[in-house]
Amino acid sequence: MFHPRRDSGRDSGRILRTLLLPLAAGLALTALPAQSASAASTLTNGGFESDGTGTATPAGWSTYSAAGQNAASFTEAGGRSGSYRLTHWSSSAYKVETYQYLSGLTNGDYTLTAWVRSGGGQKSAYLALKNCGGAEQRTDLPVSSSGWIRIVASVAVTNNQCTISVNSDADAGNWINVDDLTFTKGRTGLAVKGSDVSSLAKSEALGGTYRTSSGTKGDPLAILKSAGQNYARVKVWVNPADGYNNKARVLSLAKRIKAQGMKLLVDFHYSDTWADPGAQSKPTAWAGHSYSQLKTDVYNHTYDVLSALKAQGTTADMVQVGNEINGGMLWDEGSTDNWPQLAGLLNSGYSAVKAVNSSTAVALHLAKGGDLAGTRWWFDNAVANGVKFDVIGLSYYGYWHGSLVDFQTTLDDAASRYGKPVYVAETAYPFRLDSEDTHENIIDLSGELVAGYPASTAGQTAWMKDVASIVEAVPNGRGLGVFYWESTWTAVTGNGWDPADPTSGNGWENQALFGYDDRALPAMEWFRHR
Numbered sequence: 001m002f003h004p005r006r007d008s009g010r011d012s013g014r015i016l017r018t019l020l021l022p023l024a025a026g027l028a029l030t031a032l033p034a035q036s037a038s039a040a041s042t043l044t045n046g047g048f049e050s051d052g053t054g055t056a057t058p059a060g061w062s063t064y065s066a067a068g069q070n071a072a073s074f075t076e077a078g079g080r081s082g083s084y085r086l087t088h089w090s091s092s093a094y095k096v097e098t099y100q101y102l103s104g105l106t107n108g109d110y111t112l113t114a115w116v117r118s119g120g121g122q123k124s125a126y127l128a129l130k131n132c133g134g135a136e137q138r139t140d141l142p143v144s145s146s147g148w149i150r151i152v153a154s155v156a157v158t159n160n161q162c163t164i165s166v167n168s169d170a171d172a173g174n175w176i177n178v179d180d181l182t183f184t185k186g187r188t189g190l191a192v193k194g195s196d197v198s199s200l201a202k203s204e205a206l207g208g209t210y211r212t213s214s215g216t217k218g219d220p221l222a223i224l225k226s227a228g229q230n231y232a233r234v235k236v237w238v239n240p241a242d243g244y245n246n247k248a249r250v251l252s253l254a255k256r257i258k259a260q261g262m263k264l265l266v267d268f269h270y271s272d273t274w275a276d277p278g279a280q281s282k283p284t285a286w287a288g289h290s291y292s293q294l295k296t297d298v299y300n301h302t303y304d305v306l307s308a309l310k311a312q313g314t315t316a317d318m319v320q321v322g323n324e325i326n327g328g329m330l331w332d333e334g335s336t337d338n339w340p341q342l343a344g345l346l347n348s349g350y351s352a353v354k355a356v357n358s359s360t361a362v363a364l365h366l367a368k369g370g371d372l373a374g375t376r377w378w379f380d381n382a383v384a385n386g387v388k389f390d391v392i393g394l395s396y397y398g399y400w401h402g403s404l405v406d407f408q409t410t411l412d413d414a415a416s417r418y419g420k421p422v423y424v425a426e427t428a429y430p431f432r433l434d435s436e437d438t439h440e441n442i443i444d445l446s447g448e449l450v451a452g453y454p455a456s457t458a459g460q461t462a463w464m465k466d467v468a469s470i471v472e473a474v475p476n477g478r479g480l481g482v483f484y485w486e487s488t489w490t491a492v493t494g495n496g497w498d499p500a501d502p503t504s505g506n507g508w509e510n511q512a513l514f515g516y517d518d519r520a521l522p523a524m525e526w527f528r529h530r
Contacts, residue, residue: 060100098165106185111153112182114179116141117176120452122169126141149470206492207493210518228528233485247308265483280330323365375413395424395425398453435509437493
């Protein structure tokens with residue numbers, strides 16, 4: 001693998017690039033289109049194959065740096081699909097832009113697609129679409145030194161022109177690679193920009209408060225909606241010990257969600273407590289039931305909750321039949337050790353959803369966001385056993401589930417292999433490491449973090465934007481969106497992880513979307529992600 005800090009021929013290449021600088025250091029940004037040597041209706045040299053190694057200004061492109069640092073932009077060997085790539089790098093701090101101006105465009109929506117890598121650490125590193133007749137559109141480069149990641153940026157062209165721009169504002173030694181850019185008609189976007197708010201009702205009942213970023217106390221759902229959230233996810237347990245997250249509580253919260261104009265995802269755990277890869281315990285009321293009776297239990301419970309939601313005018317828009325069901329659900333009868341029985345339980349839930357409302361989407365949810373082989377194994381078995389589903393949901397926590405490259409590979413493969421929309425059912429990232437209560441946080445050590453993403457408000461924001469970018473880039477428009485987990489679960493005494501123990505604490509408050517001062521955090525910006 002080539003690396004811009006270790007490639008051979010660095011010094012001679014830098015001298016050559018200095019000799020080839022095509023632009024005066026004082027060139028104004030507003031003059032870029034007029035100065036461009038190439039103006040065409042199609043992107044030129046998007047793979048940087050026309051010039052070989054050491055070219056500061058690739059054919060069809062221009063380079064600009066207010067400080068005369070054009071040499072920080074150059075082509076070199078190590079392309080993603082061809083022989084060469086564009087790199088931004090310098091042994092000293094630098095700020096540089098590599099851009100291409102397109103004219104004669106037919107007005108309409110366009111999408112820029114690019115494959116990128118970044119070692120991280122920059123003040124900023126992003127792709128931009130600007131001078132297109134409207135607001136500039138930017139997409140940050142995810143931190144990924146181990147492999148290429150595909151990202152997209154969409155824009156509405158209204159003045160028959162557009163400038164495609166690669167930008168770095170970086171410290172010494174920071175680097176990015178960019179390759180295989182295309183600019184085509186059409187646009188991408190995320191239909192789902194949501195978060196899980198299952199803890200909210202209990203938090204508020206115990207005195208939890210939520211504030212805007214400026215400190216004004218308010219309804220957290222309204223704060224999330226004003227930040228751009230358009231979907232809310234709510235779990236439902238059968239008969240939880242604390243009386244929260246049951247049917248009655250879900251009905252009440254659903255009214256508030258729909259009143260904000262948001263859509264609703266109902267997440268059935270089919271348990272009295274947490275269901276996840278390590279625990280899929282039956283509700284106490286279903287204990288000792290036969291497999292046949294369990295199928296009826298699943299149908300009746302699903303139908304009961306959803307029909308009540310529909311009756312009050314808050315029909316569920318999406319439903320998860322099971323939560324993180326890597327090993328199945330309702331163990332042992334519904335274990336993946338017995339696929340025919342698991343299929344029967346899942347299809348019972350599917351049938352109940354469709355009986356209430358045929359247009360409600362049914363999702364199957366695994367905690368395998370970066371596990372290509374595991375995701376294939378599970379869904380291949382599901383398909384072979386006739387399991388019905390409309391959407392694939394994957395949990396992806398970068399500190400547990402593999403790299404961003406692994407995540408993109410798994411997400412793309414699932415969408416293509418099964419021909420279904422995909423979404424991130426859960427993701428989160430810490431904005432700090434210390435705990436606000438006495439309970440140890442799930443992530444509380446710097447060594448547990450994802451490289452390039454610090455435990456800070458900026459790190460949390462960057463993580464969410466980069467995850468959303470990868471979902472948006474899923475081919476054929478099959479990247480549905482992202483749910484953050486859990487946006488409103490702040491540290492409130494009594495609202496701990498164990499519904500049977502009011503003294504239990506919360507290990508996730510450092511990953512909420514409201515800070516220790518109860519204010520909305522900057523990471524909410526990702527809800528505005530196109």
